[in-house]
Amino acid sequence: MHIEAQIQQWFDHFHKYPEVSWKEYETTNKLAEILDELGVPYRRFDDVTGLLAEIGEGEEVIAVRADIDALWQEVDGVYRANHSCGHDANISMVLGALLLIKDEKLNKRIRFIFQPAEEKGNGANAMIDRGALKGVTHLFGVHLRPIEELPFGKVSPAIHHGAAMFLEGKIKGIDAHGARPHQGKNAIDVAVAIHQALKNLYFSPFEAYSAKLTKIQAGGESANIIPGTATFSIDARAQKNEILFKMKDQIEKDLQTLAQLFDIDMEWTWEDITPGAEVSKDAAAITKQGIIDVVGEENLADEVITSGSDDFHFYTIRHPEVKAAMIGIGADLAPGLHHPNMSFNHESLVLGAKIIAKTLTNFSKKN
Incomplete structure (x- = not known):
């Protein structure tokens, strides 16, 4: 299956079967199933959802995080789990990046953090407590951005959440x-x-x-x-x-x-x-180069400043030695994040996967 079709298939599955914070049981099972098929080792937990996967070799570790939970909200008159924040897209982009680079020769280990309960604001802490950042020097994240921040095709090297x-x-x-x-x-x-x-x-x-x-x-x-x-x-x-x-x-x-x-x-x-974002200039420079390599300097956007929040920043608040940046993907997303009928251009899934992959391989191949 072509990479584009595979990423879309993963997205379709996660979008169809959303699960709210701390109850992402089948989502975690599906992630484990995919990783088994890809031959990628991973670690699950007895007491919380989510998992950690790792590829590559070496002493140094870099990481990328995807949040996996959905919101509970009213959609067309019915209350249900709903991926209106785009975490189904984040999962699919990070899995796509993993698929693109899993067989490459890497000088560093790359850890993939599939994190539960971002919407509750405490999923990141649970992963930190279970060793997600052990040995990690640099951490990257990714998130679709609303159309008023970034149109499709434009990509930001960092998101400054409030x-x-x-x-x-x-x-x-x-x-x-x-x-x-x-x-x-x-x-x-x-x-x-x-x-x-x-x-x-x-x-x-x-x-x-x-x-x-x-x-x-x-x-x-x-x-x-x-x-x-x-x-x-x-x-x-x-x-x-x-x-x-x-x-x-x-x-x-x-x-x-x-x-x-x-x-x-x-x-x-x-x-x-x-907490608000603590963006590393070093990490943002790494994501910036990855963006330029994939879409060209003409599609590199400014760093996004938004009043939205994300528990991604607990990773750097609790471990200030870790250098982190979250990539913002323009996707023509409308009417907005958390809107029950949010939609976006699905071509951004492959674009995001390629940029994450390039960012990780650029840095992981450095001596």
């Missing part, structure tokens, strides 16, 4: 009859005040940041009951890790103040924190 954190909270007031609001403590009033407090966060206008409510759940089936209890979620983002943690401190102060103001109890936890 930092993000996610809060889950509960407001505990008192229910009341709709005719007697003074007897209760309305959780919706508190939620509205939280919304306004987030709008009143101010940092330097030269910094990119945002914080917003992304979920409010209050009340039941009766329209004449004022709800005392509500749950809510906050999505906070910043381009720099420093600004994000300042936001975290201010949000907590605001929640404490509002709890006192409305005389209610409120509890919250920060469920996930995803």
Whole structure:
């Protein structure tokens, strides 16, 4: 089978059978099946999904990561797993690169990290804890980019993701009859005040940041009951890790103040924190050359700066000695990442595979 047809076949399979974070059981089984067919050794884990594969020889190790989980979202009126972030494409491109280079003479070992639970923000940490970066000097990633960032054919040597954190909270007031609001403590009033407090966060206008409510759940089936209890979620983002943690401190102060103001109890936890990118100039130079070798300098794009986040950057936060960069693939992706009906130009799959392969072989053949 031609490389183009094989990559497309892999993509079709992973797209048809999406699995959410930490439940990528059949995805992991399929990856193991493919690696067995290719004759590539790999390591699975007893307690988590995902796996590590390796080719090449030598003391030095470089690595490439593909995230394998899907989102849980409503698609055409039905809630289901859905690969609207393009992780099915990331898997297929990295497998394609493996297929292209597995029989080449390499002076370094290349480790392929097929990582679970990127969407939960903690899959990278699980792989780190299980030795994914042992001996690794350079780490590469890949991700399709929305059309407003990169059109099809253009490729970026690095993606500068922003930092993000996610809060889950509960407001505990008192229910009341709709005719007697003074007897209760309305959780919706508190939620509205939280919304306004987030709008009143101010940092330097030269910094990119945002914080917003992304979920409010209050009340039941009766329209004449004022709800005392509500749950809510906050999505906070910043381009720099420093600004994000300042936001975290201010949000907590605001929640404490509002709890006192409305005389209610409120509890919250920060469920996930995803750090901003720490891009290595050295790694980006390596990906840049790989891009030029495959598509020419005229199709080399600038490094992408995006408010989106990715747990890929935990690898370098926890191991700052590792030099890393994530390649951004232009794919005419629309309407956007995480849109339930996201689509893209599938020719980008082969393009991405060739660029990853060239990046890895260029560096792995150096003495």
